[in-house]
Amino acid sequence: MRTTADTPLDLLIVGAGPAGLSAADAARREGLNYLVIEKGLIAQTIYQYPIGRTVFSTPNELELREGALRPCREKPTREELLSHYVRFALDERLKIHAEEEVTRIERDDAAEGFFVETTRGQYRVACVLLATGAMAHPRRLHVPGEDLPKVRYLFDEPYPYVNKDALVVGGGNSAAEAALFLAEEGARTTLAIWRSDWENRDPKKNAIKHWVRAPLEEQLAANRLRLVLFTEVLEITEGHVHLRQDNGSVIVLDNNAVFVLIGNDADFTLLGRLGVEIVPAGLTQVPIYDPETFETNVPGLYVAGHFTHSRHIKEAIAVPRRIVPLIAQSLRATV
Ligand SMILES: Cc1cc2nc3c(=O)[nH]c(=O)nc-3n(C[C@H](O)[C@H](O)[C@H](O)COP(=O)(O)OP(=O)(O)OC[C@H]3O[C@@H](n4cnc5c(N)ncnc54)[C@H](O)[C@@H]3O)c2cc1C
Secondary structure: EOOOOOEEEEEEOOOOOOOHHHHHHHHHOOOOOOEEEEEOOOOHHHOOOOOOOEOOOHHOOOOOOOOOOOOOOOOOOOOHHHHHHHHHHHOOOEEEEOOOEEEEEEEEEEOOEEEEEEEOEEEEEEEEOOOOOOOOOOOOOOOOOOOOOEEEEOOOOOOOHOEEEHHHHHOOOOHHHHHHHHHHHHEEEEEEEEEHEEEOHHHHHHOOOHHHHHHHHHHHHOOOOEEEEEEEEEOOOOEEEEEEEEOOOOOEOOOOOOEEEEOOEEEOOOHHOOOEEEEEEOOOOEEOEEOOOOEEEOEEEEEEEOOOOOOHHHHHHHHHHHHHHHHHHHHHHOO
């Protein structure tokens, strides 16, 4: 068991996504005694993007060091981005324990810090920065059959579904991209989407990106993709899916695989147990924190990344660069 019980850390960063890596880089520059704990792999969320996917953002919005991410085309692929984050962590010798999960954080008032328990050890720390992202809980349909092995909540690649009947459920970019990849590579693909999502063309309201939509429409025109404007999935069985269309009629589709890509929610268990208030924000929830310092109502407990109001990679990287020097300042002030 790893333990730092006798030598408290200045800062424990939970999560090695873009936010956690940026925080580690900033902590290293500040000379803090820090550690990142990551339950999966370095940049686990990017690792889970579809294989070969081109990312939406440009290199300057994604890179941890200016000019360090040099993709072959204008925007990097999943592999180029993943390689950039992993190489950065290795080259900068960031202190990261991967495949170790933080399971408990308790305020230690006597020591004016925190006691942190993980699947591999225990740590005493002065400050904690939670950068755990918002991928913990894929949203479910809550219908009979959704636990069948053919129902998946992540899309990684189309090739296992060639010549099979695949249904994608969802109205965002992840669902649209999965339907596109499946249709292009020869799965008999249906996209079930709410009419409001299909008719949404407003980029400010999360409309499907035009560079996904245009080839998707080509697949529709070529009859390689079927679009179902639906209101609800009624049931999933071994060989079929029952859907209610938005005209009220029920259709039954032959089916070998279902991809439910309707979003994910963060896990707020650690924050909730510490007494941080979580409030609704649109379709999701966010913790309450100071908009300047990103400190929560628990002194010494900070948040950053996709489960705050600062979403996407650009902000996940920018915020820790601003707040870690403030954390370092407050630590120096208490010495
Ligand atoms: C398919 C897809 C495509 C996307 N495309 C883009 C894009 O083109 N451009 C863009 O800007 N954004 C994109 N995003 C969003 C982007 O991935 C997120 O904004 C970004 O990953 C947020 O970074 P983060 O560090 O906050 O969280 P994450 O990258 O999710 O990192 C959080 C980390 O915390 C770890 N963790 C969680 N709980 C614990 C625990 N208890 N103990 C230890 N570790 C823990 C997780 O394993 C994870 O590695 C996309 C997302 C998806 C799903």
